[in-house]
Structures are given as C-alpha cells and as structure tokens.
Amino acid sequence: DPYADDPPRHPALRVNSQKPFNAEPPSEILTDTYITPSAFFFKRNHLPVPRVDPGTYRLEIQGLPKGPVSLSLADLKSNFPKHTVTATLQCAGNRRLEMNQVKQVKGLNWGIAAISNATWAGARLRDVLLEAGYKPGSKFQHVQFEGLDHDVTGTTYGASIPIRKAMSEEGDVLLAYEMNGEELPRDHGYPVRVVVPGTVGARNVKWLAKIVVSEEESSSHWQQNDYKGFSPGTDWDTVDYKSAPAIQELPVQSAITQPAQGSTVSCSKGELTVKGYAWSGGGREVIRVDVSLDGGKTWNVATLGGAEEGQEAATSPPPGRAWAWKLWELTVPLPAETQELEIVCKAVDNSYNVQPDTMAPVWNLRGVLSNAWHRVKVTVRK
Ligand code: MTE
Ligand code: MO
Structure with missing residues (x-):
C-alpha cells in the first residue's frame, strides 16, 4: 500500500x-x-x-x-x-x-x-x-x-x-x-x-x-x-x-458557515447571528458581503473582519495584495414565531466583481470555479 x-x-x-x-x-x-x-x-x-x-x-x-x-x-x-x-x-x-x-x-x-x-x-x-x-x-x-x-x-x-x-x-x-x-x-x-x-x-x-x-x-x-x-x-x-487557459487567479467567493445547512436554530434572544467567509483571487480585496434572510429578496450588509481576537483583516492590506480571506458576520432581529429561513450570501471585491446568483450558468463538467451565491435553509425556533 x-x-x-x-x-x-x-x-x-x-x-x-x-x-x-x-x-x-x-x-x-x-x-x-x-x-x-x-x-x-x-x-x-x-x-x-x-x-x-x-x-x-x-x-x-x-x-x-x-x-x-x-x-x-x-x-x-x-x-x-x-x-x-x-x-x-x-x-x-x-x-x-x-x-x-x-x-x-x-x-x-x-x-x-x-x-x-x-x-x-x-x-x-x-x-x-x-x-x-x-x-x-x-x-x-x-x-x-x-x-x-x-x-x-x-x-x-x-x-x-x-x-x-x-x-x-x-x-x-x-x-x-x-x-x-x-x-x-x-x-x-x-x-x-x-x-x-x-x-x-x-x-x-x-x-x-x-x-x-x-x-x-x-x-x-x-x-x-x-x-x-x-x-x-x-x-x-x-x-x-x-x-481553455489553466486556472490561476480564482473568482470572488463567499459562503455561510453558521448556521449550518438544514439546522434548527433556537432564537431565544430574538436575534440570529450569521457567519461566513469571503475571499477573491489575484489579491483583490473583498469590500462587501451582502446577506439575505429571505432567499435574496431583501439584503443586509455584513460586518467584515469581526471584532473578536484582533483579526488581521481589520487593518486593510496593501492595494492588490489582499491575499487573506475576510470573516464576516451579521446579527439580525427575528420575529417571534417559528419560521423557515433561506439565508443567502454574496461578496463583492474591489474590482466590483460579484458572484453569480445560481450555479447552472457557471456549471462545468469538472465542477470547478463553483462560486454562486451560497444558500442555507434553516428552521428557527423560539
Ligand atoms: N502539490 C503536490 N505536490 N501534490 C498535490 O497533490 N495538490 C494541489 C496543491 N499542491 C497537490 C499539491 C491542490 S489541487 C491543492 S488545492 C493544494 O495543494 C492543497 O493544499 P493543502 O493540502 O495544503 O490544503
Ligand atoms: Mo485543488
């Protein structure tokens, strides 16, 4: 072996x-x-x-x-x-x-x-x-x-x-x-x-x-x-x-890490916190992450870098040298009743490149460069 x-x-x-x-x-x-x-x-x-x-x-x-x-x-x-x-x-x-x-x-x-x-x-x-x-x-x-x-x-x-x-x-x-x-x-x-x-x-x-x-x-x-x-x-x-050319720089990317796909979250404080990462290739800096809780109908702007543990992302990298990801989070108030949410995120880099809204138009036989809006469905319980 x-x-x-x-x-x-x-x-x-x-x-x-x-x-x-x-x-x-x-x-x-x-x-x-x-x-x-x-x-x-x-x-x-x-x-x-x-x-x-x-x-x-x-x-x-x-x-x-x-x-x-x-x-x-x-x-x-x-x-x-x-x-x-x-x-x-x-x-x-x-x-x-x-x-x-x-x-x-x-x-x-x-x-x-x-x-x-x-x-x-x-x-x-x-x-x-x-x-x-x-x-x-x-x-x-x-x-x-x-x-x-x-x-x-x-x-x-x-x-x-x-x-x-x-x-x-x-x-x-x-x-x-x-x-x-x-x-x-x-x-x-x-x-x-x-x-x-x-x-x-x-x-x-x-x-x-x-x-x-x-x-x-x-x-x-x-x-x-x-x-x-x-x-x-x-x-x-x-x-x-x-x-086709060999892939070198990658396109702008983001995803939701918390809450997890399919999970049930209890929302005792009347708030929900959503977390994720965002990154773009070629040293392009992620300048914004938009988050929706209703499948993309309405949007909120997430906080980049996060305040905890003095993340390096808090200080801006030199132009064109944003090699590291940004962690982001968003805390939103939620109505009291139990509900299903479709949480969506999408990032924007400093060339104003955006992620495609769905995978189908960027589908390819090898499954590379998969960077559509990330969507997770969760159930919220009071
Ligand atoms: N280098 C060698 N020698 N052999 C490998 O299989 N995999 C490549 C790259 N370098 C690979 C390699 C691929 S496809 C990726 S995504 C990264 O290593 C993964 O690096 P990591 O295992 O440190 O995360
Ligand atoms: Mo890879």
Whole structure:
C-alpha cells in the first residue's frame, strides 16, 4: 500500500477520499478562528504523502543561463531573508457538491470548506530566482514546479505559474518552510512548498523538488488536462482542454458557515447571528458581503473582519495584495414565531466583481470555479 506511510490526521476532518487523502474541516469551525489551525486546514492530495529527510533534501533550479542550482533546506533558510505572508488557499473544486446538485460533475464532492487561511513563512521565490541568475526582461514566461510525490509509474505532481507573478515584488510568492509558526506539516508539503497568494490551490506545489524557468507552461496533467473552466454546454465528448487557459487567479467567493445547512436554530434572544467567509483571487480585496434572510429578496450588509481576537483583516492590506480571506458576520432581529429561513450570501471585491446568483450558468463538467451565491435553509425556533 503506497499510502501506508501517510501521516495521522485529526478525526474531526470530513474525509472525501482516504487514498489519496482529501478532507475538509466541519464548516462551522472554519470561521471560529481567522487563522485556520494546521490540523483543520483542508488537505488535498493527489498521491501518497512522500517521506522527506530534511538533511538530504535538495531543491533543484533549472533552465537559467547560469546552469542548474541546487539548494539544501539550510541554504534556503540561511541564504535568503525570511518573508511572512498570511494567505488563503482555495481548491478549484471548493463547493463542487452544489454544482453536482445541478447536474453530475466529475471530481471530489467538496462542501464549502476546501478553503483555509494560514500564515506562511519562507524565502521569496523572486529572491531565489534572482540569486540563481534570472535576469529581468529575459524570454522566460513561466515558472514550473515539480513535487516529490509520485504515482506507481513515477509521474510526479506538477504545475506552473506566470513568471510575472513569480518575479513581482508585490506577488509575495514563497518557497515556504513554515506554516502557522511551525515547520510545515507533512500533509502540507514538508519540508518546502510553494505558496502563490491569490492563485488557485493547485499551483501551490507541495514537497517541492524542482523549479524550472521556461518559455512553456508545465506539461503536467494538472496544468494541461485539468483545472480549466468550460461552458455549461461542453460535455466529455466535446471538451478540448487545449482551448481553455489553466486556472490561476480564482473568482470572488463567499459562503455561510453558521448556521449550518438544514439546522434548527433556537432564537431565544430574538436575534440570529450569521457567519461566513469571503475571499477573491489575484489579491483583490473583498469590500462587501451582502446577506439575505429571505432567499435574496431583501439584503443586509455584513460586518467584515469581526471584532473578536484582533483579526488581521481589520487593518486593510496593501492595494492588490489582499491575499487573506475576510470573516464576516451579521446579527439580525427575528420575529417571534417559528419560521423557515433561506439565508443567502454574496461578496463583492474591489474590482466590483460579484458572484453569480445560481450555479447552472457557471456549471462545468469538472465542477470547478463553483462560486454562486451560497444558500442555507434553516428552521428557527423560539
Ligand atoms: N502539490 C503536490 N505536490 N501534490 C498535490 O497533490 N495538490 C494541489 C496543491 N499542491 C497537490 C499539491 C491542490 S489541487 C491543492 S488545492 C493544494 O495543494 C492543497 O493544499 P493543502 O493540502 O495544503 O490544503
Ligand atoms: Mo485543488
């Protein structure tokens, strides 16, 4: 069993697939803390978790005119300044379950919690590439990453990002060796992973073995033949993966974490509190979350950031670098009688991008980019 050496995991996680291990936290706990504890951070593995010896670990950098460069973990930690970034990671398949309810899609049935927020620290990819001999203005267009995890044939996980993102002084792309102030847990890429803030989870390559600076995108399956969006009219007979770009930045997203779908809430104080998260890709900041209690007929504006425990979101991030989610909440008075509510949320980012009202028009055969208004039905009892 190639998965026999996978690490132990928290029993509260909701497991989507055991081998490879894919799991999300219970959605209600997602908004209990601004920083997701690593044990609860969603886990998305395509392959067995590799066991890596930090003493012999090497990171290879290829494609630059100076020739290949090889760095040890100690090199990475001592030769480059340590940079810290709080960034939200979201899987392209977050909320696939809701898309599946419109019409069958192919993929893991993620709920609303294939998204989490952590503080990452490591060397800037930009600093490492400059040291390895990258010259601004050269012909390269992409930076490819390869992981140490592999299938039985030896094929490794891989992905790439545009060089513009990798080299941007404001891109904050990390070769991270710490998560939430500790060394990376094995499930999250120990000893080194790429963190590409604002970019879909799939490009944040874990157990990083190799970086290739190139004129081409990664040739990996996950860059070429997966993680792309298509029309609702495209089916498995007509899909042409070459016709669509690889997903990089994700669209604006939000969801309700409390109360939970289908729950009965008692409303003794005559008030109801609704909580959730909101985030947008590409460093675009969420500027507003609208919440409806009547299925979208009337709307209230939620409070962003929340006052508890000095959330970082309270201080505005630099323009274009809103890498972390905003937690939001709304407390509303409720009439005394028992009633059914359809609670709805939708976020707006600073480009005034909005979420579509339903899933059907954004449905796609792989169930990615699922970001319609989130709706939960609850029963309120006095
Ligand atoms: N990197 C490697 N080496 N192998 C993987 O299977 N999965 C990717 C990405 N990086 C993956 C990987 C996907 S699809 C996502 S959503 C994120 O890792 C998930 O990161 P997490 O498990 O730390 O939450
Ligand atoms: Mo993913």
